Amino acid sequence: MNTAPNHSGDPSSPAQDRRSLRADCGNCFALCCTAFGFARSADFAVDKPAATPCQNLAADFSCTIHDRLRPRGFRGCTVFDCFGAGQHVSQQLFAGRSWREHPETREEMFAAFAVSRQLHEALWHLTEAERRSLDPDLVEQAGQLRLAIGQAVDGELSSLLVLDVAALHARVREVLMEVSAEVRAYHSASGDGRLESSLRPGAQLMGVNLRARLLCGAELRGAYLIAADLRGSDLAGADLLGADLRDARLDGADLSRALYLTQPQVNAAIGDRETLLPPDLAVPPHWEPR
Numbered sequence: 001m002n003t004a005p006n007h008s009g010d011p012s013s014p015a016q017d018r019r020s021l022r023a024d025c026g027n028c029f030a031l032c033c034t035a036f037g038f039a040r041s042a043d044f045a046v047d048k049p050a051a052t053p054c055q056n057l058a059a060d061f062s063c064t065i066h067d068r069l070r071p072r073g074f075r076g077c078t079v080f081d082c083f084g085a086g087q088h089v090s091q092q093l094f095a096g097r098s099w100r101e102h103p104e105t106r107e108e109m110f111a112a113f114a115v116s117r118q119l120h121e122a123l124w125h126l127t128e129a130e131r132r133s134l135d136p137d138l139v140e141q142a143g144q145l146r147l148a149i150g151q152a153v154d155g156e157l158s159s160l161l162v163l164d165v166a167a168l169h170a171r172v173r174e175v176l177m178e179v180s181a182e183v184r185a186y187h188s189a190s191g192d193g194r195l196e197s198s199l200r201p202g203a204q205l206m207g208v209n210l211r212a213r214l215l216c217g218a219e220l221r222g223a224y225l226i227a228a229d230l231r232g233s234d235l236a237g238a239d240l241l242g243a244d245l246r247d248a249r250l251d252g253a254d255l256s257r258a259l260y261l262t263q264p265q266v267n268a269a270i271g272d273r274e275t276l277l278p279p280d281l282a283v284p285p286h287w288e289p290r
């Protein structure tokens, strides 16, 4: 049985545990393999409608091609992360009653998973914002918001399903951006001096050569860094919220103090054992040793 995620607690606590915001597939009813649909593409070998089990899903909710996902054309599965929403919905919200044994729960369980995943991702970022800010007001705001979202996630299913996620998202984004400005200002002094104007939020930086650069404090929120060369670069304090890092080269890069980096972003990039990641993130198994 899974332990309950600790979303609540003292909102002013400086260090919050993000372990409960990591996927625990052994305690999940394979919700990501069922609730979401995917289209045949470079990431998925087949089409799969939403709310239907993947053809590779076993009766015990394991994946029959788990060790061969990439060679079998299911790269997208090696990138995805639910931020712990899967086990929370399966074990806490639905008390360990699976959609297979209780098909009447399917619709609500899948809907709850979709909402919970977004909220868990927000909790992931708010926890970091709370840790990284030195401004007591911002720490308080991030903590209060984290607490409110934690209560929504842990609350009644009926309330969760009608939650105004967009409104909540807007509030989260505001706090994350304020903390970002603070952290970037702190780190930009260690950067390349004035970073060029092309390094801005939402920038199209596909395939760009940013190798061995001091990108400290860069504002790369939502930037398209697909296949960008970031090998050996220092991204301390660089805001990577929502940045697209698919196939970005991170070999030997230092992302240990990058801001708002997530496991799916890391999983989608290419790095090596010399890549430095924040302590809460894991080296993807598909990264080759240098």
Ligand code: SF4
Binding pocket: 032, 033, 034, 054, 055, 056, 057, 058, 062, 063, 064, 065, 066, 074, 077
């Ligand atoms: S291939 Fe495996 S991991 Fe991917 S959706 Fe299907 S069952 Fe899940």
